[in-house]
Amino acid sequence: GAVVSQHPSRVICKSGTSVKIECRSLDFQATTMFWYRQFPKQSLMLMATSNEGSKATYEQGVEKDKFLINHASLTLSTLTVTSAHPEDSSFYICSALQLWREADTQYFGPGTRLTVL
Amino acid sequence: GNSVTQMEGPVTLSEEAFLTINCTYTATGYPSLFWYVQYPGEGLQLLLKATKADDKGSNKGFEATYRKETTSFHLEKGSVQVSDSAVYFCALRSYNQGGKLIFGQGTELSVKP
Numbered sequence: 001g002a003v004v005s006q007h008p009s010r011v012i013c014k015s016g017t018s019v020k021i022e023c024r025s026l027d028f029q030a031t032t033m034f035w036y037r038q039f040p041k042q043s044l045m046l047m048a049t050s051n052e053g054s055k056a057t058y059e060q061g062v063e064k065d066k067f068l069i070n071h072a073s074l075t076l077s078t079l080t081v082t083s084a085h086p087e088d089s090s091f092y093i094c095s096a097l098q099l100w101r102e103a104d105t106q107y108f109g110p111g112t113r114l115t116v117l
Numbered sequence: 118g119n120s121v122t123q124m125e126g127p128v129t130l131s132e133e134a135f136l137t138i139n140c141t142y143t144a145t146g147y148p149s150l151f152w153y154v155q156y157p158g159e160g161l162q163l164l165l166k167a168t169k170a171d172d173k174g175s176n177k178g179f180e181a182t183y184r185k186e187t188t189s190f191h192l193e194k195g196s197v198q199v200s201d202s203a204v205y206f207c208a209l210r211s212y213n214q215g216g217k218l219i220f221g222q223g224t225e226l227s228v229k230p
Contacts, residue, residue: 105149105151108162
């Protein structure tokens, strides 16, 4: 099956610092990756769509200068939360679309729990 | 716009009970429909999917049928286990929205022994 990993799984940081989260497709190539945010007991909120080699497309209300997304290769996308504040604490989940096969199915990473003190 | 509505949880069942989680959608055209499951502290796992009307997706004893006439994709399982306790998300993918997934609000299932 298609496997997506995220690193780190948990991170605690001080307010004002930046945090980078990696999302990797381990056994397939993904031209498109998505970044979601999930609050406790709520559904997933799409933050942005990331296409390899081009700028990410952000959803309305998501600050692109605060949530920097880079999709440098067909297997790696990164989300950097810049100058993090306590309100950025959340569960961040990425997903990837397979290239060529099952192009309509997103496979999700295990998520990253960010806590900003 | 496109949307997905799920029955509210939490749903609490005894082991071996029959499960139904209702899901209805609003979309133009012919979306693909999905059920994802999220275990505590984890990301989402694809449970099953259907890409056209009357298709039945099935996996691990769960099944759902794409009903275009009722715009529904209800999730069912004949006999639930404690290990099925999780949050279940219904979602659609519509090609006129760049492939984005639209999620329902999620339904928490708790199965008691």
